[in-house]
Amino acid sequence: MAKYGFLGLGIMGGPMAANLLRAGFEVTVWNRNPERCASLVALGARQGQNPAAVAAACDITFAMLSDPIASMEVCFGVEGVLAGIGGGRGYIDVSTVDDHTARRIAAAVGERGGRFLEAPVSGTRKPAEDGTLIFLAGGDQSLFDEALPALAVMGKKSHYLGAVGQGARMKLVVNMIMGGMMTAFCEGLALGRKAGLAGERILEVLDEGALANPMFRVKGPMLLQEEYPVSFPLKYMQKDLRLALLLGDELRQPLPGGAIANETFKRAGAAGLGDDDLTAVFEVVK
Structure with missing residues (x-):
């Protein structure tokens, strides 16, 4: 079974990661405020030291972040995702960002030997808790296909829309x-x-x-x-x-x-x- 990472445990990310854990997936979590990891660790999650460590340890890492600036920082920052991605491992940003940000992250992940998928969600806190989000994906189709078991736990429908940027x-x-x-x-x-x-x-x-x-x-x-x-x-x-x-x-x-x-x-x-x-x-x- 694939190992999943989850970066960003706010109003949306916390419930999404919890649903993965309740479904029996192995999940490593990270949040800028580490106190938010506690409830998920209690459910069986591992706590990652930083985004780079999570991306290096997991087959597929999800990120649910507040805005394009946060997405860029978690990807490109010191000890960010780019420092740990590679070897064909997947990075799926489910944050809502603009298409230019998504394409920039996709290019950088690809250059490091990783695979990238954008998959912003339609839905708010209650659908995140209930596992009824709608994923709007663009990017690496092989990664989309591999992530479907996890997406199916967190959402009720996943749309593959083509190239990176179309999901955004x-x-x-x-x-x-x-x-x-x-x-x-x-x-x-x-x-x-x-x-x-x-x-x-x-x-x-x-x-x-x-x-x-x-x-x-x-x-x-x-x-x-x-x-x-x-x-x-x-x-x-x-x-x-x-x-x-x-x-x-x-x-x-x-x-x-x-x-x-x-x-x-x-x-x-x-x-x-x-x-x-x-x-x-x-x-x-x-």
Whole structure:
């Protein structure tokens, strides 16, 4: 059985690594804050000293990191993945980054004799805990095929989309749409309540028609209670919107709706809501 590594044990990475352990896989974990390793070590994980050591000891190493800067640091930094990769071992970055970052990491891993796959996920904390994420992969297809048993434990569907960069682009498209939907949802609830409509009735009507969707179903009650337990931090939603807009600029695709959503999330971040759930954008909309 393959040996797996897992780098980054935050809101998403911790549950994903835990699912691998519960499925009986051998897993070595690392996190910048080593205290986050404790609960996984209790489940049977080994604790790696640094990313290089994990990549050297494991057949396939996953990374779930906060943004492109973190992905670059873990790969290229002192005692980073590049110092341990090689010999055909695999590195799978499941973080949400831009396509340029993914291709740069892929090239460096290939030069060291390793294999690279980007596989950002569609899903937040609950799907990560439940093992129902959707993986959007691009890169080395042999690595994708070898990693499928692990991906199947952490997710309900894995899409192979071709060359490195296509997974990143798909994820940015998905999250840009999500950000736009969330701002429209918040505006609609705010308008309806100020017009004298009961929030619960608005959610009921939405759920009965063409606008019914899992996000509104889950997030709607949170908005009405004005409580925002963190599933997907607002600051990361804004980061993804920014990256989507940069891709739009590069491809000369106008994205006025995405730009408006980005500005709304920027306002929420400036209001000190960046570490709250993305639903906290309601605080600046209402």
